[in-house]
Amino acid sequence: MNRLAxxxxxxxxxxxxxxxxxAATFFTVVLPIIFLVIFTSIFxxxxxxxxxxxxxxxxxxxxxxLALVSANFMNAAIVTVIRRENGVLKAxxxxxxxxxxxxxxxxxxxxxLTAFMTALVIGxxxxxxxxxxxxxxxPSLLITLGVGAAAFSALGLAITCVCPSEQAAPAIxxxxxxxxxxxxxxxxxxxxxxxxxxVIGDIFPIKHLxxxxxxxxxxxxxxxxxxxSRWLIIAAWGVFGxxxxxxxxxxxxxx
Amino acid sequence: xxDAAHLAIEVTGLRKRYGGxxxxxxxxxxxxxxxxxxxxxxxxxxxxxxxxxxxGLRSRxxxxxxxxxxxxxxxxxxxxxxxxxVLQGAKHEGDFTASExxxxxxxxxxxxxxxxxxxELVGLRDxxxxxxxRLSGGQQQRLAVALALVGDPELIFxxxxxxxxxxxxxxxxxxxxxxxxxLGVTVMLTTHYMDEADQLADRIVVISRGHIVADGTAAELAxxxxxPTRVSWDAAELRRDQLxxxxxxxxxxxxxxxxxxxxxxxxxxxxxxxxxxxDVDGVVxxxxxxxxxAGTRLDSLAVRPPTLEDTYLALTGDGS
Numbered sequence: 332m333n334r335l336a337x338x339x340x341x342x343x344x345x346x347x348x349x350x351x352x353x354a355a356t357f358f359t360v361v362l363p364i365i366f367l368v369i370f371t372s373i374f375x376x377x378x379x380x381x382x383x384x385x386x387x388x389x390x391x392x393x394x395x396x397l398a399l400v401s402a403n404f405m406n407a408a409i410v411t412v413i414r415r416e417n418g419v420l421k422a423x424x425x426x427x428x429x430x431x432x433x434x435x436x437x438x439x440x441x442x443x444l445t446a447f448m449t450a451l452v453i454g455x456x457x458x459x460x461x462x463x464x465x466x467x468x469x470p471s472l473l474i475t476l477g478v479g480a481a482a483f484s485a486l487g488l489a490i491t492c493v494c495p496s497e498q499a500a501p502a503i504x505x506x507x508x509x510x511x512x513x514x515x516x517x518x519x520x521x522x523x524x525x526x527x528x529x530v531i532g533d534i535f536p537i538k539h540l541x542x543x544x545x546x547x548x549x550x551x552x553x554x555x556x557x558x559x560s561r562w563l564i565i566a567a568w569g570v571f572g573x574x575x576x577x578x579x580x581x582x583x584x585x586x
Numbered sequence: 587x588x589d590a591a592h593l594a595i596e597v598t599g600l601r602k603r604y605g606g607x608x609x610x611x612x613x614x615x616x617x618x619x620x621x622x623x624x625x626x627x628x629x630x631x632x633x634x635x636x637x638x639x640x641x642g643l644r645s646r647x648x649x650x651x652x653x654x655x656x657x658x659x660x661x662x663x664x665x666x667x668x669x670x671x672v673l674q675g676a677k678h679e680g681d682f683t684a685s686e687x688x689x690x691x692x693x694x695x696x697x698x699x700x701x702x703x704x705x706e707l708v709g710l711r712d713x714x715x716x717x718x719x720r721l722s723g724g725q726q727q728r729l730a731v732a733l734a735l736v737g738d739p740e741l742i743f744x745x746x747x748x749x750x751x752x753x754x755x756x757x758x759x760x761x762x763x764x765x766x767x768x769l770g771v772t773v774m775l776t777t778h779y780m781d782e783a784d785q786l787a788d789r790i791v792v793i794s795r796g797h798i799v800a801d802g803t804a805a806e807l808a809x810x811x812x813x814p815t816r817v818s819w820d821a822a823e824l825r826r827d828q829l830x831x832x833x834x835x836x837x838x839x840x841x842x843x844x845x846x847x848x849x850x851x852x853x854x855x856x857x858x859x860x861x862x863x864x865d866v867d868g869v870v871x872x873x874x875x876x877x878x879x880a881g882t883r884l885d886s887l888a889v890r891p892p893t894l895e896d897t898y899l900a901l902t903g904d905g906s
Contacts (some may be wrong), residue, residue, distance in 0.1 A: 340693035351681035417622035422730075425641055425671035426737070427663035489745040523665070 332538070334432060341436020346443060348410070354501075355406060358450070359444065363398040367391070367455060376460050379581075384550055387460035391452060392519040394536060398448040403441045403480050403539035405504050407487025410437070412500040415491065420582045436486050445480045456548070467555045468547040475543040478562050482536060482569025489575035496586050511537045516545075536568040588894045593652070594619045594741050594772040595640060597875045600649035602635050611796035613649070614798060619740070622766070622773040624783030627793035628902050632778040634674065636793070637743055641671050653739055660872060667696055670742040670771070672736030674749070678729065678747050679779030680719030684710050687718060688732050693738035707769075717897035728762050736764075739846040744775040748783060763854060772776050780804075780898040804838070811900040813892035814862035822858045824873070828880040833872055836861045858886075 367390060376387050396436050414420045423433060456462035465474065470582045490507065494500045500532075512518050515538035521529055532538040539561040546556035595617035602610040610632045615621045627633050633843050638644040639906040640653050642661035651658055656665045685701060692698035711719060718729060727747055734742050747763060748756045753887050763786050768771050777783055783790045784804040792800040792807065800807050826834060837859055862868045866889060877884045892900075 337693050340690065344682070346692045347686070348679055355904065356605055397710065414679075417678070418673055419678060421643065422671065422673050422676045422733070423694075424644060425669070425673070426691065426694040427666040427696075 335428075337428065337432050338435050338439060341433060342443065343437035344439035344453065344522070345410070345437055349406065349440065349444065355409070357419075359398065359401040359406065359449065363394045363401065363452065364449065364455065364507055365405070366397065366518075367394040367452065368459075371460055372393075374492075382551070383453045385461065387456060387535075388548050388550070389520060389545065391460065391462045392548055393541050395449060395452045395544050396515070396541040396561070397512060397517050398452060399445055399476065399479050399540065400483055400537060402444040402448055402489040403483035404490070404508065406436055406441060406444070406501045408490045408494065408504045409500045411488060411491045412494045413497050415581060416441060416497045416586050417583045418584055424538065424582045434488070436446035438481065441484050442477075442480050445476055448549070449476060461548070462548050464547055465550065465552065468549075468552070471556045471558065472544065473545040474562065475547075475558070475565075478565050478569070479540050482539045482572065485569045485572030486536075487572075488580060489572040493578035508537065511535050516541050536565045539564045592618050594621070594654060595774065596650075596652040597636075597640070598650045600636065600639065600651060602639065602644070603904045604646045608796055610639070610646075613793065613798055615791060616799065617772060617774055619772055620770055621789065622787045623775070624790045625774060625776040625793060626778065626780065626783045626790050626898070627776075628778055631902070632713065632796040633778075633793055633795045634745055637745055637774065637776055638817045641669070641743055642666070643671075648702060648736070663905070664677045667737060668740045670737060670739035671733045672730045672742070672747060677726070678718050680717060680732075683715050683717055684721065684725075684729050684732070685714040685728065688736055692736045697738065698736050699738050701736070701896075704732045704736050707735060707765065710759075722755060723751055724758035724785075727751070727755070727759045729793040731759075731762050731766075735769075739771060741774070742774045746776055746778070748777070748779070756782075780894040784894050792898075792901050799903075800901050804897070807901065808892055808894075808897045811892070811897045813896050813900050814864050815866050815892065816860050816862050816890045817866065817873070817891035818858050818860040818888050818890070819873070819884055821859055823882050823884055823886055824877050824880060827857065829876050830872060833861065833869065833876065836863065836869070 349359075370390050371387050374386050374390075376385050378385055379389075382388075411420070453464060457464075458473060487504075491500070496505050511532070512525065514521055514532035515535070516532070517537065521538075539558075542567070543558040543561040546552055546558055549556075562573055589752050593616050595615060597613055597615040598609055600613040600615075601608065613632070613636055615636075620856055625633055631805070635644065639651065640658055641647045642653075642658035642665075645659060652664075654665065654668050656663075660882065684706060688701045689706055692701055692704075702711070702714075705714050707772065708731050710725060710732060718726065721729065731744070731747075744763065748759045751759065757849070760782070763773070763775065775786065790800075790804060790807060791798060800810050802810065824838065829837065861869055870887070870889065874884060874885065
């Protein structure tokens with residue numbers, strides 16, 4: 332088969348595996364929607380006086396960021412560790428499939444998932460909470476999604492290097508992202524939070540992702556948003572993930 | 587044509603060192619095209635290390651290695667096209683069906699076999715639509731063989747294909763492996779079961795503590811190990827004091843069980859005198875003559891050649 336057909340086949344089976352895994356489906360598809368409904372219910376969907384926009388204008392991009400992290404970082408990490416620990420990656424190494432096609436297939440599947448979740452979250456935000464995508468912001472949205480998916484997939488592969496077992500993978504990945512959600516304007520606004528929390532949020536990529544996505548929905552932003560510095564920070568984290576993966580990634584079981 | 591052209595695997599002086607420990611300590615090995623070779627040895631003897639070096643999954647410390655004419659340390663995709671590998675205990679995604687996994691893996695090869703044909707070959711046609719988590723141990727192993735076959739390889743490596751199996755699953759796996767012979771592929775299988783090696787392979791190479799200690803058919807290995815055949819009978823039919831001098835000495839030698847009391851009163855194994863000998867014909871003739879002289883019959887006479895297990899234990903030094 333040619334490489335393109337191989338990529339398509341890998342992506343297709345990755346998505347099939349995702350659909351058949353209740354845990355993956357719940358955490359990536361269902362949970363973000365539950366969060367969106369809960370947060371907008373708790374905090375209402377009033378017009379915020381300081382910005383003039385509705386509360387959901389903040390939550391829709393926040394939850395979209397959470398869904399992207401889940402679809403890329405969490406999935407890549409957990410699936411890869413399961414395959415590694417069961418000897419599947421090692422067996423794949425013995426086939427002619429080039430490693431980049433394997434990784435590319437996983438990235439392609441994550442992109443499809445990201446696109447699906449974007450449509451779902453935006454759809455619910457629009458129908459349920461009157462949050463609209465600003466037409467001028469579509470290019471910015473697409474770039475943010477692309478950069479974010481690639482970077483968080485790379486970080487997902489990188490985190491497998493410190494996951495010793497199948498059981499440890501969900502715990503370690505959650506430990507990385509859950510606390511960050513609280514300081515990254517995903518669950519609660521960091522406005523008025525202690526300085527150290529703001530600094531931590533600024534260092535890691537999730538806050539930048541949430542804000543870059545936020546531009547898309549901000550009805551008062553002027554002109555075409557281009558959050559270049561946020562993209563660069565997210566991309567830098569992606570490069571870090573690639574470097575860690577290249578240096579420490581294992582194909583063979585650790586357990 | 588030179589000899590090398592017929593060799594699927596050619597190894598000389600292979601060594602693999604981990605720190606101060608030499609897992610493979612100078613292995614020489616050759617496997618002809620079309621041959622089924624068993625690589626036999628106890629756990630930790632260096633089997634898997636050797637095979638993974640041949641598969642291009644592990645580096646070596648030194649030595650000359652050619653697999654299908656290529657050095658596995660410089661493995662290319664084209665070379666991997668010609669190889670099938672079944673690793674020890676790989677477990678595939680439980681949410682996929684057997685047919686889906688074989689389809690997924692067939693995409694890795696340029697000219698794969700048809701998925702239905704492969705499932706038929708390994709006897710999984712009826713389980714094609716079964717999720718792999720519901721396959722039995724024997725069926726899972728067949729699936730692993732199917733994945734190794736799907737690229738239509740010239741050479742297949744099977745690492746301990748039946749370890750941990752119950753007898754029925756083992757029998758199933760054996761049938762599948764025996765079926766590979768009809769495809770004309772070269773097979774190198776590692777095992778720590780002598781009966782498995784004897785059952786499936788044309789030739790057995792025995793490795794122990796990183797060294798090759800024997801090479802040949804099961805019968806040749808038995809001769810090489812030079813284990814005596816055991817001749818035994820019921821003491822009730824022929825007592826020790828009725829034996830000629832030479833046999834009495836043979837009896838005394840290996841047997842701490844040789845009873846000093848009249849055999850009639852001893853029980854258990856002691857009621858069955860046993861002579862270990864390389865000269866079965868001579869010993870049996872003398873025994874029958876002694877029975878004749880004593881006026882009794884030796885209906886209980888038994889001649890037990892060394893078992894595969896005896897040979898294995900003697901060769902690998904695990905019996906000592």
